[in-house]
Each structure stands twice: as C-alpha cells, then as structure tokens.
Amino acid sequence: MLAGKHILLIIGGGIAAFKSLDLIRRLRERGATVTPVLTRAGEEFVTPLSVSALAGQRLYRDLFDLGDEAEMGHIQLSRVADLVVVAPATADLMAKMAGGLANDLASTLLLATDTPVMIAPAMNVRMWEHAATQRNLATLRGDGITVVGPNDGDMACGEFGPGRMSEPLEIVAAIEARLNDGPLNGRRILVTSGPTHEPIDPVRYIANRSSGAQGTAIASALAALGADVVFVTGPADVPPPSGVQVVRVETALQMQEAVNAALPVDAGVFAAAVADWRVTSASDRKLKKSKDGLPMLEFAENPDILKSVSQMTQGRPKLVVGFAAETNDVIENATAKRLRKGCDWIVANDVSPATGIMGGGENAVTLISDDGAEDWPRMGKDQVAKQLAARIAEALK
Numbered sequence: 248m249l250a251g252k253h254i255l256l257i258i259g260g261g262i263a264a265f266k267s268l269d270l271i272r273r274l275r276e277r278g279a280t281v282t283p284v285l286t287r288a289g290e291e292f293v294t295p296l297s298v299s300a301l302a303g304q305r306l307y308r309d310l311f312d313l314g315d316e317a318e319m320g321h322i323q324l325s326r327v328a329d330l331v332v333v334a335p336a337t338a339d340l341m342a343k344m345a346g347g348l349a350n351d352l353a354s355t356l357l358l359a360t361d362t363p364v365m366i367a368p369a370m371n372v373r374m375w376e377h378a379a380t381q382r383n384l385a386t387l388r389g390d391g392i393t394v395v396g397p398n399d400g401d402m403a404c405g406e407f408g409p410g411r412m413s414e415p416l417e418i419v420a421a422i423e424a425r426l427n428d429g430p431l432n433g434r435r436i437l438v439t440s441g442p443t444h445e446p447i448d449p450v451r452y453i454a455n456r457s458s459g460a461q462g463t464a465i466a467s468a469l470a471a472l473g474a475d476v477v478f479v480t481g482p483a484d485v486p487p488p489s490g491v492q493v494v495r496v497e498t499a500l501q502m503q504e505a506v507n508a509a510l511p512v513d514a515g516v517f518a519a520a521v522a523d524w525r526v527t528s529a530s531d532r533k534l535k536k537s538k539d540g541l542p543m544l545e546f547a548e549n550p551d552i553l554k555s556v557s558q559m560t561q562g563r564p565k566l567v568v569g570f571a572a573e574t575n576d577v578i579e580n581a582t583a584k585r586l587r588k589g590c591d592w593i594v595a596n597d598v599s600p601a602t603g604i605m606g607g608g609e610n611a612v613t614l615i616s617d618d619g620a621e622d623w624p625r626m627g628k629d630q631v632a633k634q635l636a637a638r639i640a641e642a643l644k
C-alpha cells in the first residue's frame with residue numbers, strides 16, 4: 248500500500264516515542280522509505296542507534312550540522328518526502344508549529360516544508376485539554392494538518408483520559424488514507440454517527456435503535472476516497488472504521504461540542520440519530536422505587552446539531568448532508584426537514600419496523616437536494632455509503 252512512498256518521521260520527546268520504533272517497522276513492511284528525525288527531547292526516550300537501525304537510513308538530529316547542510320539542506324530534506332509525520336507530537340512541538348517557530352531541526356523542517364503534514368499527539372491529559380493546546384490544535388487543523396488521535400486510556404503518568412498516542416497501525420491507516428490519490432484527497436469531512444445516550448440516572452439512559460452501521464460505512468467510504476475524516480460517534484453497536492479520527496461521545500450535548508471542535512471542514516455528513524430530548528435533572532444517584540409513586544422525568548430539547556452547522560454564517564462547510572429517518576410520508580417530511588434545517592442534501596429513509604432498515608444491513612434511500620428527490624434502489628449500507636461518497640466527491644470538485 249505504501250510502496251514507493253517516502254515518509255519523513257519526526258520523533259518528539261515523549262514516552263510514546265517507543266511506539267514510533269514499531270511505526271517505522273510497520274511503514275517499512277508496507278514498502279515505505281522512512282527518513283527519521285529525532286528531536287533532542289526524543290533522544291531521552293529512544294536511542295539514535297535503534298531509530299536509524301530500524302529505519303535502515305541515516306538519522307537527522309541537529310540543525311547546525313555543517314556536514315548535513317552541505318549534503319542535504321534541511322529545506323530539501325523536508326521536501327523530498329510525500330508526507331511529514333510527527334509522532335509523538337508533544338504539546339511543545341504543537342505549540343512551535345502553531346506559532347511558526349524554527350529553532351531546531353524538527354521545527355525548521357516543519358516550517359520549511361511544502362509537503363502535507365500529519366501529527367499524532369501524545370501528552371498528559373491536562374496538557375491536552377489545556378486551552379493553549381486546544382487553541383494550537385485548532386490552528387494546526389486550520390493550516391491543513393492532519394491530526395491522528397490521541398486515544399483515551401491509562402497514561403504513563405498514572406492519569407486517565409485523552410492523550411495517549413494512537414497505536415502504530417492506526418497511524419499507518421491514517422497515512423495510507425492521507426497518501427491515497429483518491430478524489431477526496433486533502434478534503435476534511437465530518438461524519439456523525441450512532442445513537443446518543445441521554446442519562447436518567449447513573450445506570451439508566453434513554454437511547455434509540457441506531458446501530459451506527461450506515462454512518463460507519465459512510466466514514467469508511469469517504470476515507471477510501473482519500474478524505475481526512477473526523478468520525479464523531481455515539482455508543483454504536485459496530486466498531487468505528489480504521490483510518491479515520493474517532494471521537495467518542497455519549498450525549499447530544501457532547502456530540503455538539505465534538506462537532507464544533509472538529510470545524511472547519513469541507514463537508515459534514517450528519518448520520519447520527521441524535522436524541523431530540525434530554526432529561527433535565529438527571530439524578531446523580533440511582534432512582535429507587537418508592538411508595539410515593541412513579542418518578543417524573545422532565546425533558547429539555549437538545550440542540551439541533553445539523554441545523555446549527557447548516558445555518559452557520561461564517562465558515563459553513565461547502566456541503567452539509569443530513570439524514571431523515573421517517574416512518575410515514577417519507578419524501579414529504581424529508582423535503583420539509585431539508586428546508587427547515589437548511590442543509591444541502593437530505594438522505595431520507597423509511598425506518599418503519601417492517602422495512603428492517605434500522606439495525607439491518609440494507610438501506611433504501613432517497614437523496615433530496617435542490618435538484619429534487621432521487622430514489623436509490625434498496626442495497627447494502629456499504630453500497631449506499633460508496634454511492635454517497637462518490638456524489639460528495641463530485642460536489643466538492
């Protein structure tokens with residue numbers, strides 16, 4: 248898959264640097280050439296010898312090495328690659344990149360390069376969540392940099408949360424997707440998927456029957472065409488696709504926050520079955536049966552995520568695609584929904600139990616746009632996804 252591709256791998260100074268050794272192996276297994284650059288801080292975690300031995304290449308370490316400058320200037324080094332990958336991308340490296348600093352070899356290469364850049368952040372959860380890092384992240388995304396991960400999990404520092412570097416195979420999948428020459432190469436697309444869970448108390452929640460299968464298939468089909476996909480998913484039955492950035496959420500409010508954080512994007516596909524209501528006073532203790540009668544739940548309306556993105560006055564995605572899950576008067580309801588929400592396209596389907604669509608493997612949809620309603624024959628959800636991805640690629644040309 249990566250035969251003939253040249254990756255410039257910048258290894259930053261974090262405990263996750265040990266995973267970059269495996270990343271080098273995985274990339275070479277797939278036919279890529281890996282030129283490694285190790286930052287000074289990176290040398291605290293992995294040895295120059297192990298990096299260059301695994302890469303089978305010389306290692307670049309220091310900006311002011313006259314020998315290197317004569318042999319291959321750092322600007323050229325950054326440009327011969329098909330992709331520059333920073334793994335682990337520490338908070339410090341991200342800040343340097345966002346600020347345009349160039350005070351060592353890694354940051355100079357990153358400022359001088361005209362090839363696409365991908366980062367796999369890794370840091371302590373508080374550092375990741377800090378407003379400064381989140382600001383830098385938004386800047387880097389805005390600059391067109393692809394971000395892989397980080398994942399949630401136990402961290403070397405003993406804390407738990409987002410900040411763990413993605414696994415080498417996840418980074419490889421993202422690299423393959425990024426270097427794909429498909430029609431959506433360089434496009435960033437958001438996909439929401441799955442149901443949301445709205446808590447009643449710590450053990451109970453309100454949900455719906457969405458399996459996440461259609462949204463997952465769409466994300467996968469878009470990535471296969473080369474898109475950089477941000478996949479915001481509620482608790483779905485099916486595993487998320489590989490080669491996409493996965494953001495897991497539970498509630499509609501969390502989904503809205505994740506969607507806002509993912510912007511700007513070229514297109515948004517809103518396949519999630521978002522709960523329309525949430526329980527306003529979810530109890531922090533388990534509700535108990537009582538002689539005083541049944542519990543009363545009060546509801547508030549959840550924000551309409553599709554509508555808020557469709558109606559953005561600044562930075563609206565070029566294409567916004569909504570879904571309409573209906574049980575009756577499908578076309579009429581979906582046509583009205585498209586106008587009410589302000590999205591460009593609506594993918595309408597009949598989710599009456601008799602159709603077996605919700606939770607099943609097939610879908611029969613109607614694509615509603617300015618051009619009218621187009622019925623697609625009943626087919627596998629994977630096929631619907633491929634057809635929709637191809638139409639999105641057409642629209643973003």
Ligand code: CTP
Nearest residue numbers: 517518519521549550551552553569570571572
């Ligand atoms: N949607 C959303 N945020 C919500 C509700 C829905 O983003 N709070 C999106 C869904 O992802 C889908 C579209 O809006 O793309 C249609 O959702 P649907 O639930 O079918 O429509 P509703 O707005 O709930 O309208 P109605 O209650 O009339 O069915």
